[in-house]
Amino acid sequence: MSDRILGVACVAVAAGMAWAAADYAAPISYEPVGPRAFPLLLAGLMALGGLWLIVRPSMRDNWLRQVPLRPLAFAVAAVFVYALLFESLGFTLATTIMSVPVGMAFGGSWKQSLAGGVGLGVLLFLGFDKLLDVVLPSGLLSFIFGGR
Numbered sequence: 001m002s003d004r005i006l007g008v009a010c011v012a013v014a015a016g017m018a019w020a021a022a023d024y025a026a027p028i029s030y031e032p033v034g035p036r037a038f039p040l041l042l043a044g045l046m047a048l049g050g051l052w053l054i055v056r057p058s059m060r061d062n063w064l065r066q067v068p069l070r071p072l073a074f075a076v077a078a079v080f081v082y083a084l085l086f087e088s089l090g091f092t093l094a095t096t097i098m099s100v101p102v103g104m105a106f107g108g109s110w111k112q113s114l115a116g117g118v119g120l121g122v123l124l125f126l127g128f129d130k131l132l133d134v135v136l137p138s139g140l141l142s143f144i145f146g147g148r
Contacts, residue, residue, distance in 0.1 A: 003053045003056075004053060004054050006050075006053055007049075007050040007051065007052070007053030007054035008050065008054060009050070010046050010047070010049055010050025010053065011046075011047050011050035011051060011054070013046065014043040014044070014046040014047035014050060015043075015047070017039055017040075017042065017043035017046070018039075018040055018043040018044075018047075020039070021036045021039035021040050021043065022036065022040075023036075024036035024039065068106075070105070071105035071106050074101050074102065074104075074105035075101075075102045075105060075106075077101075078098045078101045078102050078105075079098065081097070081098065082094050082095070082097070082098035085097060086137065087137050087139070088139060088140075089139045089140055090136075090137045090138045090139020090140055090141050091121065091124070091125050091129075091136040091137055091138070091139070092118075092121035092122055092125045092138070092139075092141055093121070093139060093140055093141060094121075094139070095117060095120055095121035095124065095125075096114070096117035096118050096120075096121045097117070098117070099113055099114075099116055099117025099120055099121070100113045100114055100117055101113075103116055103117065125138075
């Protein structure tokens with residue numbers, strides 16, 4: 001598929017997301033941002049990415065040879081495993097487990113990938129769950145982080 005076709009599709013999907021999210025409203029306003037902020041943010045980022053694909057210079061004809069297919073396959077598999085383990089293990093452990101094979105697939109050592117995964121999992125959990133009050137599952141580490 002041409003990058004420009006993908007870019008047009010991204011812009012169209014982003015427009016649909018923004019249109020659908022425009023009517024999102026909480027029956028009781030208990031948050032200053034409201035429920036439409038995240039879908040609109042994602043739609044904006046997707047539209048920007050789509051616009052970049054539309055206007056950027058074309059890649060050479062052998063673009064498929066430049067795509068790291070094996071690391072990409074490992075990353076996709078790790079995301080599926082992440083989705084399966086997210087609720088049972090909790091956000092922090094599932095993020096750590098996902099980060100190790102993804103980091104190693106793209107050239108990191110297992111120590112770097114593990115350290116990055118632990119740091120990413122803990123910092124994102126604390127940021128979202130404690131600062132932004134977005135409830136994330138703490139899973140097996142509920143005795144440390146509290147929550148469910």
